[in-house]
Amino acid sequence: MNTKQSDFLESPVEYAIGIDIGGTNTKFGIVNHRGDISNRGDISTTNHKELNLFIDELYEQLQPAINAIGGIDFIKGIGVGAPNGNYYSGTIEYAPNLHWKGILPIAKLITDRFKKPCTLTNDANAAAIGELMYGAGRGMRDFIMITLGTGVGSGIIANGQLIYGHDGFAGELGHTIIRPGGRLHWGTGMKGSLETYASATGISITAKEILDERVGEKSLLRNIAHEKITSKRVYEAAIQGDPIANEVFEITGKILGEALANFVMFSSPEAIILFGGVIKAGNLLLDPVKLYMEKNLLPIFQNKVKLLFSELKESDAAILGASALVWEIKPEVLKKVPEMEK
């Protein structure tokens, strides 16, 4: 169909491949300039011990999708979002939730296999770019995206650009310390980082801590086995009016709000866009976040920053953001492609 379109247009219709490498699954899709995703698919991230074989499977699984839009000639490039993805080097570096260890030259492997330029960044950065181009961040030059899922990630847009930092690792706001000497992080060993409180994991820990501390106090959460208390269960108890569950969101919102105030005084964004599973809590989370963010801002920053929820489907944001990298592919990446078709 698109091959026919190209007969009538000066340049062929162009598509980008967006790939989101997660700890369990790797999702992909073909994306056009307007941000429409077609021909979605996914493969397991954990099936292959050998990274090369994973790339091979990705290549094979993508062939029907590529053929559906008229063939590889219609693909401008490939964008990848991945944990600990480094934009400058195109490598994934020491990602704790991937089973391949060390430094993985993903962009190079994909470029070699597909014969198309590949750009890579970390997953939260990809989501921020997705939001900038197709979501709640459209038309903004300055915003911060905070992803609240199992962990807490972030992507920072300032002066209309993603902030990569000198080494490609900027925007690890989940690991900033908001309670010095506070809760021990299960993975990093740091104490009091935002992620230990504001992630889904953090929310369930806060609930368990209160339940353990105040044994005499009734709560719907006492009907659930301790190890089965999740942020979702805490939310369900909270909307039924459970005081402890509500307190958990109050505490989480207070800590997140204080952290956001610090971030605002760093880059003074027009908006903070919240994203990820935890935002399903809605106003239960948003109300205390807003209250404590404003309380901790200098007057010149107060009542200015929009607190927004992402406008993108969670499963789409990273694919969209990764694909958006293709439209701004760096010239030096293009030069690296060995035998570019045309």
Place this chain on the structure above:
Amino acid sequence: MNTKQSDFLESPVEYAIGIDIGGTNTKFGIVNHRGDISNRGDISTTNHKELNLFIDELYEQLQPAINAIGGIDFIKGIGVGAPNGNYYSGTIEYAPNLHWKGILPIAKLITDRFKKPCTLTNDANAAAIGELMYGAGRGMRDFIMITLGTGVGSGIIANGQLIYGHDGFAGELGHTIIRPGGRLHWGTGMKGSLETYASATGISITAKEILDERVGEKSLLRNIAHEKITSKRVYEAAIQGDPIANEVFEITGKILGEALANFVMFSSPEAIILFGGVIKAGNLLLDPVKLYMEKNLLPIFQNKVKLLFSELKESDAAILGASALVWEIKPEVLKKVPEMEK
């Protein structure tokens, strides 16, 4: 002299005026493209109740300097660094340490008086631009400048640009909360902000707190009247081996180091450049800052960030940075000039 040079050159030699408005004094100088300051001068900021009369005096006091470089035709524009200076609006907004209150249209008043385009930013941002163009930040695309004086200010360079934020107020890192519920700030009423600990004022408060808490413990600082204990006096006692004075720098360095770690995980700078009176403490401050910054960084950030002292004379940095704004004057500012000479 320069008028003669201009006879031989296609375009006249160009200069910028750099102005640094402080709470007490306003300093100025004429700066060339290489960052050489000539014809320095200063006037009192507090002499005139009426802002217009202050601008008039500034205009008059600058005339000999302007004449010395060949006249106003050789001036490309005027850059101003000022507390709470807003780059976008050219106004100073609610600066606590100036006696004129509210919103001051400084850039417009200067443009009207001098008939030259004027750009304004806050003093710490101006110092960061000075460092970027003429100091320790030359050749870097990503660094954070922290000014440690009576207060704590900051300017953030990312992707080679100063981060202004959506409203021109980005980079108020001195007001980020590093000890939630901690020390009350004398001006803002906030608790536990970096400025309450890492400024010269904060250092003297830390010393007094320890002296009051541990009455039995000997210290050289006990020979000084309480109200006369300054960060300088604490430094002098520390280099004589006084344990309490040394502990004060250890505490200050720990808190500042932890704050810097958070900043690094935001924008991942190549360097943090420290500036201002407090850095005279040298390694007494730098050693604990480095230790606790590294301790609080994720492994991917460790042993990468340079901790540098400013290479500019303190009195020059703001004038240089303010003047540097002139070379990148925004087109919309030029358009606003009413009757530009030539």
